[in-house]
Amino acid sequence: MNDDSSKQECQCECGSSKFSVQGKPLVRMFCHCTICQEFNNAAYSDVTIYLSKDVHIQDxxxxxxxxxxxxxxxxxxxxATCNKPAIELLELPLFPALTIIPSENIPSGPRLPEPAAHIFYHRRVENVSDSLPKHSGFIKSQLAFIAKLVPGLFRRLVDA
Ligand SMILES: [Zn+2]
Ligand SMILES: [Zn+2]
Known part of the structure; x- marks a missing residue:
């Protein structure tokens, strides 16, 4: 069963932090900002955004x-066990509560969409040669994020 009401189990690298997602993901992005670099200990983050109400954290x-x-x-x-990124909570003014999930914590399937863009690309530590849009600059990156997020939000809310 892969319909929108079915749940998908997710977990961190070691499997200690478990959570489930349901409903449509809003958007998936690569973020090259320095905080994502530090948090992920990687050149950039690969994250998928959900409505927080679609995410249930077990413990x-x-x-x-x-x-x-x-x-x-x-x-x-x-x-707390493997010290790898598990889940992130995002509060934006005028938006419902959002949850950011490192995409590697989501099994491939309908809960893991194709990535939409690179943002904060001006902070990149390495060039990426894919065909996705690449947004540089703080304001442009934020706008690109919102511009990709909003259609996903409408899709999620209209189909709910
Ligand atoms: Zn873990
Ligand atoms: Zn970032």
Whole structure:
């Protein structure tokens, strides 16, 4: 069963931090900002965004949340066991609560969409040679994020 009401189990690299997602993902992006680089210990993050109400975290105690200094306000959670990125919570003004999931924590299938774009590309530590749009600059990156997020949000809310 892969309809929108079915749940998909997700987990961190070691499997200690578990959560489930249901409903349509809003958007998937690559972010090259320096905070994503530090948090993921990688050149860029690969993240998929969900409505927080579509995400159920089994045991929040197993995830340690930290606020990194950055607009917008993101609470970034790492697995307390493997110390790898587990899940992130994003509060944007005028938006419903959003949850950011490192895409590698989502099994491939209908809950893991194709990536839409690269943002904060001016912060890249390496060039990426794919055909996706690449947005540089702080404001342009934020706008590109919102511009990709909003249609996903409408799809999710209209189909709900
Ligand atoms: Zn873990
Ligand atoms: Zn970022």
């Amino acid at each position: 929040k105690e197993k995830i340690s949340f930290n606020k990194y200094k950055s607009p917008p306000a993101v609470q970034r959670g790492k697995c």
